[in-house]
Amino acid sequence: MAGAPNNVVFFDTTLRDGEQSPGCSMTEAEKLRMAHALEDLGVDIMEAGFAISSEGDFQAIQRIAREIRRPVIASLARARREDIERAAASIEGAAKARIHTFLASSDIHLEFKLKMSREKALAQVGEMVALARTYVEDIEFSAEDATRTDMDYLCAMTQIAIEAGATTINLPDTTGYSTPEDYAAMYRVVYQRVLAGTPYADTVILSTHCHDDLGLAVANTLAGIEGGARQVECTINGIGERAGNAALEEIAAALRVRADRYKVESNIVLEKLYPTSQLLGETISFRPAPNKAIVGENAFAHEAGIHQHGMLANPLTYEIMTPASVGQPANKLVLGKHSGRAALRSRLAELGFVLPAEQLDAAYAAFTTLADKKKSIYDQDLVKLANQASGVEAADDAAQAAQV
Incomplete structure (x- = not known):
């Protein structure tokens, strides 16, 4: 032709x-x-x-x-x-x-x-x-x-x-x-x-x-x-x-x-x-829907725990192209009520918190409770959860009480 x-x-x-x-x-x-x-x-x-x-x-x-x-x-x-x-x-x-x-x-x-x-x-x-x-x-x-x-x-x-x-x-x-x-x-x-x-x-x-x-x-x-x-x-x-x-x-x-x-x-x-x-x-007066293919803000975002676990193991598990290949910022692990321990552990590590298994379990339990109440989980929320799980926040509270 x-x-x-x-x-x-x-x-x-x-x-x-x-x-x-x-x-x-x-x-x-x-x-x-x-x-x-x-x-x-x-x-x-x-x-x-x-x-x-x-x-x-x-x-x-x-x-x-x-x-x-x-x-x-x-x-x-x-x-x-x-x-x-x-x-x-x-x-x-x-x-x-x-x-x-x-x-x-x-x-x-x-x-x-x-x-x-x-x-x-x-x-x-x-x-x-x-x-x-x-x-x-x-x-x-x-x-x-x-x-x-x-x-x-x-x-x-x-x-x-x-x-x-x-x-x-x-x-x-x-x-x-x-x-x-x-x-x-x-x-x-x-x-x-x-x-x-x-x-x-x-x-x-x-x-x-x-x-x-x-x-x-x-x-x-x-x-x-x-x-x-x-x-x-x-x-x-x-x-x-x-x-x-x-x-x-x-x-x-x-x-x-x-x-x-x-x-x-x-x-x-x-x-x-x-x-x-x-x-x-x-x-113009509007942007693409968040779930718009290729260019939407959520096109390379993952919240479901199973998806996040796979992405952390190998991005090819759930992504058929890389964000960079179409000019998007790096893929995002969105933490919400569907997220699993793997995603929480990864994000806490990025924030400087490497928790042992028991403390991670405690942080995850508190995280899921919070995620049921809030649509968006911010880094400051995660820092607070990590401190609570590791006992840092409790120690700070005790020190403040002693000073009073």
Whole structure:
């Protein structure tokens, strides 16, 4: 299939699809700061915005196009002349520029949203992709709501877009409706019917774009790769419309950890995943949930006693990657009511207390009683428990009493 067969291109849309979701809007300066972080992260294509949506977005795309030089800078446009002209103007200063244009392909979108016949939609795709190609050579076409589109019609629209000059074909699961099996099958069918045996087979790249309405965005993206897609569209922390987009950090980590299955590589610098996630959290109005995979604060934290014992013996017992491999701080043994003696002994040792077995038993008994009452156990609590168990606190109390 098109593109390097063992390389997956990362198309980041944090600054467009992510930024347009509630609570995620950014100023021009904030978008530029994120753009520099995304460049350092290693994304291949950066969708900088939707040029016609506002003057502010247009100016932000222009500035990013001028200052960010390594990635391709993409500007989104509906399959309309005015959109495409505005998108083209916004990326004039880019070292590598792409126009990303789209039109709905499903009957429900054509009938109720666009009030457009299938025939008119096909004609518009051909005309507008050809127009975009007069401005730049790198053209992406997205068949919006591809996963709810009649397959024959989807193939017809794809073929027209390619013949008009599209170099990337994106088949988005716009509503988060698809399942991994169906999503992978769609790519195989489109490739066989449209690309196989043609000159385009080695020049056109198929792309994924998945939303998380059923919690399947990352799973569907990985399935798309197995189906032959070689570009993945995603966002940092999975931000985006409704339930969000496929999370870049999860896709990148899955491809690295399960290289035995996917057998593809990317240019993402995994060690920068957590810092980039943190920067986005500082920029918008919320951070990832604590249990968010890869970048959540609890992603490498352990409280259950069995888990903590295993981690102390060998981290591979419960961690399939190291925190450092994704830029996270070292794993954390969180002491709570589910923790065991091994974790308590380890943490006390870090605090300078090496207790014999009887004193450790006493400290552990007091610890579990306290943990039932408090959600968080702090180091000062542990110091007090250790002193009580070792008799230090009792001796201090006796000395104070004698002085009185």
